[in-house]
Amino acid sequence: MKFSGIIVSFSILFTLTALRNAGAQDSCSHQCGELLSTCSCQVTCQSLGNCCPDYKEFCLQISPYSGSLMGGKDFLIENTAFNTSSVLTCRFKQEIKTSGYTAKDGKGHCISPLLYETGFIPFEVSIDDGRTFPYSGTWLSVHHSKVSDEEKCTLVNETKWQYYGTPNTYGNLTLTWTHQALAETHVNVEVWGYHETGDSYSENWLAEWKYLYTLAREIPNTGKFTFTPIPAEGNYSTWDFGILRITPSSYSDGQSNIPSLWSNEHALAWHLGKDFRDDPNAWATAKCMEWDRKEEKLPNFKEEIIDCPCTLAQARADTGRFHTDYGCNIEKGSVCTYHPGAVHCVRAIQASPQYAAGQQCCYDSTGTQILTHDSTGGSTPDRGHDWGSPPFLKPPRIPGFSHWLYDVISFYYCCLWSGNCQFYMKRRPSSDCRTYRPPRAASAFGDPHFFTFDGLNFTFNGLGEYLLVESDLTSLRVQGRTQQGHLPNGTGAQGTGLSAVAMQENNSDVIEVRYSEDLNLEVLLNQKVLNFSEQTWMDLKGLFLHSTPDQNITVMFSSGCGVEIRGNGGFLTLTVLLPEKFMNHTQGLFGVMNGNTEDEYTFRNKTTLPVHASPQQLFEFGANWAIENGTSLFTYDTEFLLNNFFYGEKHSASFLPVFFPYEDPADSLVEEMVSLCGSDPFCRFDVLTTRSLQVGNSTRLSHQNHKLLVEHLEPVRAMNSPGQRKELAKRQGPGLETHPVASRK
Incomplete structure (x- = not known):
């Protein structure tokens, strides 16, 4: 390493x-x-x-830096000028080649390819017909649902497309797009279908997007196409899940990896054969029965998926293992088309280990979990995780599309196109919360104050870089850097605060969140500053990364460990969530997670301090967890960082903080502090050490949020009846504020 x-x-x-x-x-x-x-x-x-x-x-910089895994995105190579006669070849993953081109201004362009995976994809560029590839960069392949609407063609009244041919659903269909996105006067509209072939859960199980036919050829590129659907010819009408693609007419039908605008993936009711239109209920019933028979022969994935949190409060608090479902989000008005009666759903972030299955958990307005044996709006687990799972590439791990094939189109067969929903619910029953165990939370904020996994708290004002938590279970490491605070007059305060946090688990990517020297929040991926202007959710090696518009950062590791970081009053606020399996497997400033506070303050040599140790003793404890350059995850890319933290001491022996700030009754700030902080000792401490009510208020809010988080993560007894579950949810409340990502069907 x-x-x-x-x-x-x-x-x-x-x-x-x-x-x-x-x-x-x-x-x-x-x-x-x-x-x-x-x-x-x-x-x-x-x-x-x-x-x-x-x-x-x-070393190429590109714009845009991301696009759908379906490919067809034209991106500009910003910082390199090519000869206009150069013939560019772009190669992704050292194997997938697409044709690039050089524009009149000498700037090179590549076309992204169809990929069956998400994440950062390395690419190279050749200017000598593919003999050498000296130029290189990275392209971010994203889940198709996370591509902005402006980059797709739009199915106007998408429901009509997906119900076309069912009772009272006929007439014209309209497709729209941004005509400037394709620089040609005429375009083609193609139909593509998705299928997976081979034996399930075997080496020959393969995924394929296949060109089917051209729906319209050489139509004017006006940004709108209206037509009356007719059943597709021959075997094409048997494809019931697919997508539309708009391409310049100068390219051949079905040509791969060319400039393209794709629609949303959808149920292809509008092109199905005469047998569907004559009796859609009978057609869909036969399909539902066929799906049911196939499911009978497949492994039971439900045995290995995580159980749901018991309440909405728990579901929104357990951010290391669950995240807002794109299609049912309380922050976006609770438009829960597939789960009537629900106001919010979450999905398990990680796919199950063997079968790559997904979990979904839905809750009503009282915070109660909705189960399928109580309501058709109940949550349903998925044979294919919607977000896919590493190493991707093969079923059932294809992001979005495996899920559609095994869990969504079958919902159309059984529930939407026919009245056989009992068959679907039999195969996709809700998981209750009987085996769910909430994670433990540890936090650090303010000057800084540490709240351990077992519930102790202390203040450690060391200056340097420290190990916050380390686990031998998954080689998890979370490290924190502190910097000296400043008084309003610009002089140094007798206290510090978190200015950077770096983390890694096993051989995952390294993530660092830090304040830059101009006090902007930066997120680094393997030493490179990330740009969230296009994507706020990134599928990375060994983790998922999410950034909200107000720059709250969440890192979700494959173990279920969650790390949340927020900028607050010039200092970072950090929360680490660890599942129960980490019990007796942690060390560092956040203590030994085992339910026993007596060993919380354990030194590297395994000696301990008593629970009521003095601030001076706790200062020695904190200093003992200073890291070394050989194990540091931090990036030292400025003269300040090099001089002060790489070449400097990892724990500054010369910096002595204040342990007991004095509340001077004659100090005019004290009265304002009391009014703001009340009895909150951490708020009062920070106001006195920084002379800043803003810092104190940030600390007060962070302390409140931590207490609320711990309250929501209290273990609860699973309830079997709806009435019992409602009473439990009422006691826990609606849950913490969350921040949504993109939208999904």
């Missing part, structure tokens, strides 16, 4: 001097991400000033 601090320090030692000398000739051609003998091709080189001269030429 390469640690960021070591990489950067070598970079500084080898290159800062060399770059000042003429003749440093190392090149980033074929070398992006590498540290060379006289300069750097790593992402940190720009802020450190040690890039090779051709870094920007070969």
Whole structure:
């Protein structure tokens, strides 16, 4: 493993001097991400000033940086000029080639390919007909539902498309799109179908998007197409799940990886054969029975999926394992088409280990879980997780589309196109909460104050970099950096606060959240600052990452560990959620998670402090958990960070904080502090040490949120009857504020 601090320090030692000398000739051609003998091709080189001269030429920046996994997105290579006669070849994952081009301004363009996975995809560019690929960058492939509507063609009145041919649903259909998105005067409209072939859960189980036929050819690119559907010819009418694609007419029918606008994936009722239109109920009933027979032969995935939280409050609090369902979100008006009576649903973030299945949990307006044996609006688990799961590429792990094939189109067969919903609910019954165990929460905020997994709290005002929690169970590490606070007059305060948090689990990507020197919140992925302007949800290696518009960051590791970070009053507020399996497997400032407070303050050498240790003793305890450069996950990409944290002490022995701030009755700030803080000791502490009511108020709110979180995560006894579940939900309340992501069917 390469640690960021070591990489950067070598970079500084080898290159800062060399770059000042003429003749440093190392090149980033074929070398992006590498540290060379006289300069750097790593992402940190720009802020450190040690890039090779051709870094920007070969290490590509692109716009846009993301698009649907369906492909067809034209993206610009921003920082490199090519000869207009150059023929560009773009290669993704070292195997999938698409044709690029050079525009009149010398800027290169690539077309993203059809992929069966999400996440950052490496790509390279050739200008010599594919013989060499010296230029490289990354492309973010995203779930098709997370692509903005402006980048798709739109099925006007989508419900009509998906019910076409059923009673009272006929007439014209209309497709619209942004005509400027395709730079040609005429376009084609194609129909594509999705299927998975081979034996289920075997090596020959394969996924395929297949071109079926062209619905309209050489139509004017006006941004609108209206037609009256007729049943598709031949075997095409048997494809009942698919998508539309608009392409420039200059390309061949069905040609892959060309500029494209895709519709939403949808049920293809509008093109189904005469047998469907003659009797849609009979057609759908036969399909439902066929699906039921197939399900009978498949493994029981429900045995390995996580049970649901008992209440809406728990579901919204357990952010390491559950996230808002795109299609039923209380923050977006609770439009729950597939779950009548529900106001909010969540999905298990991680797919189940063997069968890659998904869990869904829905709740009514009282916060009570809705079960399918009580209501058709009950939550239903999924044979295919909607978001897919690593390593993707093969069924049932294809993001979005495996889920549609096994869990959504079958819902149309049994519930929407016919009256056989009992068959669907038999195969997709709700999970209750009998085996659900809420996670434990630990938090740090303000000056900073630490709340451990077992419920103790203490203040540690050390200056440096420290291990917050580490686990031998999954090689989880969460590290925190503190920096000195400042008084209103600009001088240093006798206290510190969290300024950066870095984390990793097993061999996952490394995530760092930090305040930059101009006090903007930055998120780094493997040392590179991320841009959330296009995507706020990212599927990364070993984790999911979510950022809200107000820059609340949530990291969800594959173990179910959740890390939430918010910017608050100039300091970071941190919460770590750990599932029950981490019991007796943690150490660090957040303590030993085992339900026993007596060993909470355990040093590296396994000696302990008493529960009522003095602030001075706790200062020694905190200092003992300072990290080393060899294990640091932090990025040191500025002179300030290098001097103060890489070359400086990991725990500053010279910085002595105040342990007992004095409340001077003659101090005019004290009266305002009492009015603001009341009896909250952490709010009062921070007002006195920083002379800032804003910092104190941020601390007060963070403390309240932590107490509310712990309250919502209290274990509860599973209730079997709706009445019992409603009473339980009433006691727990509606839950914490959450922040939604994109929308899904």
